[in-house]
Amino acid sequence: MKIVDFIMPETVPDARAALLELGESGIPAAGCTAFQFYADGPARTAVLLNRLDLAGICSTPEAFVIGAGTPLTTLHRFEAEGWALNGVVAQIASHQIRNISTLGGNIARVFPWADLPVALLALDGKILMQGKDPRTYTVDEYFKTQPTTLFTTGDLLTSIEVKPLAPNTGFAHIKQRMKSESFSMSTASARVTMKDGLATSCRLALGACIPFPTRIGTLEEALAGSDPSDRPALDQAVTAALKPLSFLPKEGMTKDYIRHLAATTLADAVEQAAQDAQRRHS
Amino acid sequence: MNRKTITCKINGVQKEFSVDPDTRLQTVLRDHGYASVKFGCGEGACGACTIIMNGEAVYSCILYAFQADGQEIWTTEGVGSLDKPHPFQQALVEEGAVQCGFCIPGMIMSAKALLDREPEPSEEEIRLSMDGNICRCTGYEKIWTALHKVIAQGKGH
Numbered sequence: 001m002k003i004v005d006f007i008m009p010e011t012v013p014d015a016r017a018a019l020l021e022l023g024e025s026g027i028p029a030a031g032c033t034a035f036q037f038y039a040d041g042p043a044r045t046a047v048l049l050n051r052l053d054l055a056g057i058c059s060t061p062e063a064f065v066i067g068a069g070t071p072l073t074t075l076h077r078f079e080a081e082g083w084a085l086n087g088v089v090a091q092i093a094s095h096q097i098r099n100i101s102t103l104g105g106n107i108a109r110v111f112p113w114a115d116l117p118v119a120l121l122a123l124d125g126k127i128l129m130q131g132k133d134p135r136t137y138t139v140d141e142y143f144k145t146q147p148t149t150l151f152t153t154g155d156l157l158t159s160i161e162v163k164p165l166a167p168n169t170g171f172a173h174i175k176q177r178m179k180s181e182s183f184s185m186s187t188a189s190a191r192v193t194m195k196d197g198l199a200t201s202c203r204l205a206l207g208a209c210i211p212f213p214t215r216i217g218t219l220e221e222a223l224a225g226s227d228p229s230d231r232p233a234l235d236q237a238v239t240a241a242l243k244p245l246s247f248l249p250k251e252g253m254t255k256d257y258i259r260h261l262a263a264t265t266l267a268d269a270v271e272q273a274a275q276d277a278q279r280r281h282s
Numbered sequence: 283m284n285r286k287t288i289t290c291k292i293n294g295v296q297k298e299f300s301v302d303p304d305t306r307l308q309t310v311l312r313d314h315g316y317a318s319v320k321f322g323c324g325e326g327a328c329g330a331c332t333i334i335m336n337g338e339a340v341y342s343c344i345l346y347a348f349q350a351d352g353q354e355i356w357t358t359e360g361v362g363s364l365d366k367p368h369p370f371q372q373a374l375v376e377e378g379a380v381q382c383g384f385c386i387p388g389m390i391m392s393a394k395a396l397l398d399r400e401p402e403p404s405e406e407e408i409r410l411s412m413d414g415n416i417c418r419c420t421g422y423e424k425i426w427t428a429l430h431k432v433i434a435q436g437k438g439h
Contacts, residue, residue: 003303005284006348033344036325046303048348073338076410094414095392097326099338100345180413181327 001027001041008048012130012156018047020154028108028156030069031101033093037111054104054158063125063161068104075103082164084171088119088189091175104157109148110213112248113183117143117213119173121205122189125162131155143213169193170276172269175208176261178251184208185250186258188266190273192228194281199223199274209247209262216241216266228274231267238267288351292316293360301347307333308342310350311357318358318387322416329415332388333357339395339411358387361394368394369437373428381419389415393429401438408433 006029009015019026022045029035029046054069057078064083066075076089076098092098092106092115106116107127120139127142129135131152142150151157165171169191176186186209193201202220207213219241228234247258289298292311299310308331311319319342322330326344333342334356362368367375370393380386389412396403396411403411408429417425432438 003346006286006303006346008348008351032346032349033326036344046346046348050349071338090410093326094329095411096329096332096339096341096414097344099335099340 001035001038002043003035003046004043005045006048007045008051010051012052012054012158015047015049015052016130016154016156019156022047023153026153030105031071032105033097033101034105034109034111049104049156055102059164063163066103066160066162068102068108068157068159070103072098072101072103072106080164082166084123084165084173084191085119085162087171088115088173091115091173094181103160107142107147107160108151108157110143110146112211113187113208114213115173115175115184115187115207118187118205118207119189120160120162121213121215122173122191122203123162123165123171124191124203125160127157128159128161129155130158134158140215146212165191165280166193168195168277168281170273170278170280172272172276174265174269174272176265185253186262186265187213188262188269190266190269192223192270192273192277194228194274194277197227197229197278199226199228199270202270202273204266204270206242206245206262206266209250209258209265210245211248219266219270223270228270231271234267234270235263238263238270242266286348288348290350290352291354293356299347303346303348305347306343307345307347307350310347311342311355316357316359320384320387322384322388327416328385329388329392330385332391332415334391334395337395337398339392339414341414356391356394358390361390369432369435370394370397370429373431373437374425377424377428377431379420379424379428385415385417385419389417389425393432397432397438401436402433403438 007018027044030049054067056067058065072089075085125139127137171191173189175184187207189205191203202223204216222237247255249255320330322328324343326341331343362371
């Protein structure tokens with residue numbers, strides 16, 4: 001994609017006005033790290049969003065509210081009770097990318113290997129957008145299909161709300177890759193709430209190994225009331241839940257291998273999230 | 283193409299450049315004499331072009347030049363000199379950590395950004411702060427030793 005001009009608005013209304021005026025020839029830009037993946041796209045004018053005061057994290061009792069322009073490094077360094085994204089972000093790319101790449105940029109368009117959509121689906125939360133009027137999507141609504149279909153010209157993603165982990169709830173995010181900076185072959189996120197050694201509720205998501213990140217609802221239901229440390233039973237439930245999914249062959253590996261990898265990744269994530277819940281509870 | 287003027291502070295000196303919107307920051311820096319900013323992969327993978335922008339290490343090869351407008355940039359040219367090297371530069375020499383040297387400016391910028399922020403980093407912080415710099419000669423051991431030496435001597439402060 002060739003950038004033929006750039007605009008640096010100072011406010012959200014100015015940015016929206018610029019995008020509306022440019023129409024198809026404009027593109028919102030923040031970290032711009034993903035632009036190299038838009039091969040041979042049409043010439044565009046970049047509307048840089050970095051000056052819009054959309055970066056930062058604040059805590060409310062119900063959620064962490066994260067500005068869409070927040071660099072991944074900020075998510076990594078942020079510390080608060082119930083905050084779980086630092087472990088996710090530490091596994092994304094390298095620090096030079098994390099210092100520039102933004103949360104909004106990572107979820108405005110979902111690439112097949114994307115990490116954050118998987119984590120956000122498991123953690124639960126909301127996505128706030130500013131169009132003609134402000135509007136809010138649950139993460140399930142937002143990641144139902146490619147979210148670019150939710151944007152009309154001039155719409156901006158402004159913030160993301162992520163629910164904090166309750167004291168009896170644990171989280172794990174596992175990414176399988178060839179090298180530390182490689183794109184994921186299989187990513188699994190699990191949020192598990194425990195009581196008396198049993199899982200009372202789960203949110204589980206899978207990505208990278210399938211065409212689009214998704215929650216594994218059948219497994220969430222199957223695991224309610226179960227003991228996640230019973231690995232043979234967990235493996236059996238995971239295998240059954242993944243049966244209807246279609247897997248992508250990757251890095252020279254067969255679909256069957258990737259299915260196996262995904263099952264192991266997901267079961268590991270559930271097990272680790274359950275352990276995390278018990279550790280946090282104690 | 284609309285050429286535009288950007289201003290930024292490089293190694294403490296205010297600079298002004300006329301840039302094409304599609305030009306990468308790395309190209310602008312190299313065209314203006316900052317030869318320490320190496321051209322390696324050109325796609326944000328190898329770390330040879332690492333600079334510090336507003337205190338954070340970034341790949342200049344994937345940044346557009348316009349993203350540097352109004353920002354403060356440091357390259358290895360501004361970090362140390364032959365007479366007064368940065369402690370990490372000195373340690374690299376003492377440990378014999380440099381072979382071809384192509385990756386070293388990027389390594390220095392990543393290490394400097396880390397030490398400026400956290401003079402006594404944990405192993406995890408070191409790993410996460412150096413993971414974007416590839417060296418194909420040394421096997422990293424001596425570079426690692428040099429960085430630990432600086433930290434152990436309290437010279438990261």
